[in-house]
Amino acid sequence: MSYYTQKTMDRFLNPKHFGEMKDANGIGKVGNPRCGDQMTVYIKVEGEKIKEASFQTLGCAAAIATSDVICEMAIGKNTKEALAITEKEMIKKLEELPAVKVHCSSLAIEGLKKAIDDYQKRK
Amino acid sequence: MSKEKVYFDYAATTPTERDVIEKATPFLGERFGNPSSLHSFGQESLFALDKARKSVADFLGAMEREIIFTPSATQANNIAILGVLKECKSSHVITTSIEHKAVLEPLKKSGVNVTHLPAYKEGVVRVEDVRESLKDNTQLVSIGYANSEIGTIQPIQEIGEMIREENKKRREKIIFHTDAVQAVNYFPCKVNDLGVDLLTLSGHKIYGPKGAGALYIKEKNKVFPIFYGATQERGFCPGTENIFAIAGLGFAIEMLSKNNSEKTRRLRDKIIDVLLEEVPGSKLNGSREKRLPNNINVTFKGVEGESLMIALDREGIAVSTGSACASGSLAPSYVLLALGLAHEEAHGSLRISLGRFTTEKEVDYLLEKLPPIINRLRKISGK
The missing domain is CATH 3.90.1150.10 (Aspartate Aminotransferase, domain 1)
Incomplete structure (x- = not known):
């Protein structure tokens, strides 16, 4: 009897990848124009491979959970693979998201993309 | 803990208050009659309907024939607003920027000219703003008694008094409506003290069951029905009544004074x-x-x-x-x-x-x- 799946709740209550990353070499800041959520994605890339990823998110439970998912999925991938992560793959990790919350996963994808862009520019 | x-x-x-459930439950069971039926089954339900009407009327200091029951407060607001504005499209209405959607949306749909008064930082409208916004063709003022989100209370009595004075100068009287859904639990709601012509309340916000609201329509006010097809509730809310919810509303409102x-x-x-x-x-x-x-x-x-x-x-x-x-x-x-x-x-x-x-x-x-x-x-x- 709950709005979110257990997997979403676990991510929301115990996210593993939150926090500022001081030595990040790519940072992506995004805001959701619809609901006002704000998200920052930090990545540390070494030899095109994302070694570390973390987030800071001011947003709903779904925004926090999807932020955690995108970081987890990005770690270990090279930048090209990371850019190919889809909403569908992310939502699969949570089993499902309420329809009105699907846009949260696109925000996370956009955040990661911006962080990778930032890394490419810094190179 | x-x-x-x-x-x-x-x-x-x-x-829902336990006592209310107990008293209203028979209307889900053995007392199932349609209050429009003349036989004893129907008359039993009609009696319950009348009793609930009396309880609401007593609470509001109104006459029983001035109370109509509706399936919800949202519907009561629609009946009030669209019913007042029905015969006149070129009129002016005053409401507030913090009003419930059940007031704002029917106003929008009605196509009349609407002034949305500011509620300022404190969430309270000013009587002088209402006065200054009055126009020659102002037909309705609709201001909620207490706001459901921020809980702020509006000076309904003062506005009512001001409108009463203003109406002495007018041939076409301004009608004053208040949505009192959140207020009835805590504040006196005698309609004559408030100076309102229309007042909305809800059963499930006062420890009654969901499925019933009530609208007070002051006698001799020009409100036109917006629904058709039957004669229940003086034609304002045609359709067989939800006796369980209405009886529950009646029992719930009786308990309020003890609160x-x-x-x-x-x-x-x-x-x-x-x-x-x-x-x-x-x-x-x-x-x-x-x-x-x-x-x-x-x-x-x-x-x-x-x-x-x-x-x-x-x-x-x-x-x-x-x-x-x-x-x-x-x-x-x-x-x-x-x-x-x-x-x-x-x-x-x-x-x-x-x-x-x-x-x-x-x-x-x-x-x-x-x-x-x-x-x-x-x-x-x-x-």
């Missing part, structure tokens, strides 16, 4: 004081003084309301929020924005509403659980 279910969302709906709001007010003040003191970056939305005894609406900087609500729910605590993330439309509360709050402030708002069954222990549990959740979410947001 171990984890349990604690309800702090009385503004959304109230638990003492002092305890609720004290617990509300305790929550406000503790939160504002213990949680940095918190502020109360809406006037502290002109406020329902059961409403707390606070903004916490650096957190988002939906996540706060969901985390509290996990601890068994039910509250509500004006955050965009919790609304189907993904728009933040227009009521909070009307008070001048920034989008981000509305984003971090939480409504805690108390009621008849709220205990000190529950309040202490909330005050124990809430601050650490805010801290945790602030760590995640980095703000």
Whole structure:
């Protein structure tokens, strides 16, 4: 009897990848124009491979959970693979998201993309 | 205190009073007659309907024939507004920017010229603003008695008095409507004292069942039916009545006078004081003084309301929020924005509403659980 799946709740209550990353070499800041959520994605890339990823998110439970998912999925991938992560793959990790919350996963994808862009520019 | 279910969302709906359930339940069972039927089955239901009507009329200081029952307060507001405006499309209406959608939307649909009065930072409209907005063709003023989100109370009696004076000069009288859904629990609602021509109330906000509202329509007022097909409720609400819910509303309203709001007010003040003191970056939305005894609406900087609500729910605590993330439309509360709050402030708002069954222990549990959740979410947001 709950709005979110257990997997979403676990991510929301115990996210593993939150926090500022001081030595990040790519940072992506995004805001959701619809609901006002704000998200920052930090990545540390070494030899095109994302070694570390973390987030800071001011947003709903779904925004926090999807932020955690995108970081987890990005770690270990090279930048090209990371850019190919889809909403569908992310939502699969949570089993499902309420329809009105699907846009949260696109925000996370956009955040990661911006962080990778930032890394490419810094190179 | 171990984890349990604690309800702090009385503004959304109230638990049905046990005594009300007991008295109304026969109308779901053996007393099933249609009140329009002339046989004994029907007459039994008609008797219950009349009795509920008398209870509401007594509470409002009105005549029984001035009360109609509706399936909800939203529908009552529609009947009131669209019914007044039906025969006249070129008129002017005054309402507020913080009104419930059940008032704003029918007004929008009616196509008349509408003035939305400001509620200022405190969430309270000014009588002089109402007076200054009156036009020669003002036909209706609709202002809610108490706001459901921020709990602020409007000067209904003063506005009613001013309109009464103004009406002495007019051939076409201004009709004054108030949505009193949130107010009836705590404030006197004698219609003559308030000076209102139309008043809306709801059963499920006063410990009655869901499925019944009531509309007071002062005699001799020009209100036209907007629904057709039968004659129930003087033709204003045609269709077979929900006797269970209506009887329940009647029993619930009878119990209101016995309700003492002092305890609720004290617990509300305790929550406000503790939160504002213990949680940095918190502020109360809406006037502290002109406020329902059961409403707390606070903004916490650096957190988002939906996540706060969901985390509290996990601890068994039910509250509500004006955050965009919790609304189907993904728009933040227009009521909070009307008070001048920034989008981000509305984003971090939480409504805690108390009621008849709220205990000190529950309040202490909330005050124990809430601050650490805010801290945790602030760590995640980095703000």
